Amino acid sequence: MARLISFVIKSDFGFFKKPEINEVYLTYTIPPKPLILGILGAILGLKGLKEQYYEKKSLPEYYEKLKDLKIGVTPLKDNFPFNKIMNKYNSRNSYFYTTEDGAENLPIIEQLIIKPSYKIFVYDPKSDNKIFSNLIKLLEKNQTIFIPYMGKNDFPLEIDNFKEHASFEEMKEEIDNLLINSIYVHNIKNSDEKKLYDGPRFVSFSGVPAINKPSLEFDFYENIPVAYNENMLYRLETIRYTSKQIKKEEISLEKSKLIKLNNHIIYVF
Secondary structure (H helix, E strand, C coil): CCEEEEEEEECCEECCECCCCCCEECECCCCCHHHHHHHHHHHHCCCCHHHHHHCCCCCCHHHHHHCCCEEEEEECCCCCCCCEEEEEEECCCCCCCECCCCCECCEEEEEEEECCEEEEEEEECCCCCHHHHHHHHHHHCCCCCCCCECCCCCCECEEEEEEEECCCEECCCCCCCECCCCCEEECHHHCCCHHHHHCCEEEEEECCCECCECCCEEEEEEEEEEEECCCCCEEEEEEEEECCCECHHHECCCCCEEEEECCEEEEEC
């Protein structure tokens, strides 16, 4: 029997580095799935990227053991997509631009998310997964083997509101006009707005607030990493987080599932 858990992660700051830009380090707004698996690996005490480099393995231990878990993400707080600041510092943490050995002290500029918080869902289709059972035991005790971070070791994160859900169901029938309460991988091929996805991310708001509907409708799109390939490079997909109803053909369900939980629909991938 499949199992489903959820918990909230939050921190004062977050940084999910985009690898394609070097002069200024930009961040994803949504934590990539490999990073979330890294948080689970830290909780469990599994080896990470540092050990993978020194042991010359193709993939880190946490990813090999956790990659089959399916993850759902719901951004929290009313100020989503979160405020951001540009943080400037020197590469050698010095007030001087040269060091004793003559090496330059390079200024670094990175974009940080202010007070990010997300509800994370972890879905395991197996009932006898010992690693998943160990994860549940640690979260129940509010314990971690290693310290989990919000993308960078300067930003340790808090874990709250852990719950194992006893009642949920996988949606197997095709239903149109869904309201999904999490991010989901958008099927661009079947979208009427294909041209809008040329950019890496955009947010659009529409509608007029009313007494019975005080919030504006919103759409959030971002290209985020959903997996590593065999060369440890990110595989990107366009995700969407929206308050609008969604047509079934817009949802990519090739390797994902829709879970019905307490009258909410959660997309896990």
